[in-house]
Amino acid sequence: MYITITSFNNMHGEKALKIEGIVKLVKEPDNKYDTEAIYCEMRHFGKIGYVANSVQTVIKGCMSSGRLYDKINDEYFAHIKFVSGTNAIAKILTADEYIKEVENPESDVHYLLENHEKIDVEFIRKHFGDD
Structure with missing residues (x-):
């Protein structure tokens, strides 16, 4: 499953969007513009x-935030x-x-998630399968 990331055009610009970079996705149910925001x-x-969550921003073949939520x-x-400009496909x-990332002591997941037990691996396996 692939998603489109619409990046902020801010001080980080394209620098943050590096190929094979790990991105943490966080649900934001209190977002005043989109209750399915991630x-x-x-x-x-x-x-x-x-x-991305609109037909104008989701790249063809990618899943929208609403479908992923x-x-x-x-x-x-x-x-x-x-990566293309300030957008990316992940x-x-x-x-x-995910388990391989957790087993890699140098993976960015260790810096982005404090408690790995919060991730329900069986829930993810049900929706995205295994390798």
């Missing part, structure tokens, strides 16, 4: 943007695969990919 966060940069925990992860990690 913001994106990266190590060293903090909040970098949102998962019920398929992830309150926080989850993706790998950036493609792949949602499968359960096995």
